[in-house]
Amino acid sequence: MKKALFINGSPRKKGNTATLLREAMRGAQEAGCEVEMVDLYDRGLNYKGCMSCFACKIKGGRKGVCSFRDDLQPILEKAVEADVLVCGSPIYCSYPSAGLRAFMERLVFPAVNYSDYSRPVVNKHKCSATIYTMNCPNEQVYRANAYDVVMDISAKQLAMFGPTEILYSFDTYQFNDYSRYDAARFDEAHKAMVRDSQFPKDLEKAYSLGKRLASQCQSDD
Secondary structure (H helix, E strand, O other), rough: OOEOOOOOOOOOOOOOHHHHHHHHHHHHHHHOOOOEEEEEEOOOOOOOOOOOHHHOOOOOOOOOOOOOOOOHHHHHHHHOOEEEEEEEEEEEEEEEEEHHHHHHHHHHHHOOOOOOOOOOOOOOEEEEEEHHHHHHHHHHHHOOHHHHHHHHHHHHHHHHOOEEEEEEEEOOOOOOHHOOOOOOOOHHHHHHHHHOOOOOHHHHHHHHHHHHHHOOOOOOO
């Protein structure tokens, strides 16, 4: 059976990012994949970004997989072997979350071929996607602020493993009770409207994304 792994790079297990990932997971499952979601900010998960040990570049060593032993290593093993990989992250200070960035360092760097950049070390080709959620109001503002320079490039690193996509969810509802927070710039009524009208459409897109990736990928089993 094809395997699909979903990586939640948000500290919130029930927030916007996780909700979209679950819909993508539902789509992949209905398309015949065995699915699993990992919360990178789980309190029991202790890991770091790339440790620059270069074990993945040693001659005769195991290639394409990070070998640094911590709580992330078995998750990276699953990511490398997955037929479908979907990563999700909110945008913090114009970047994906630190948790997801650390995961990406550990996933991508072992695949970089220091002998030939044009031929990454890929143990298993996969279909992938990145889901971004953000307070940014729309794609026009997203581009105008050059967020894509960092975030899109980060997401497109997954293209070394096979075809990849990006799904954006803009203008997200951030607080359960806006009156508790110093956030006068944001109109709660507008945010609620977007949550009720646009976010369901984003959920449909996520479901379709998961189903499409699962249908496109080919298992080596």
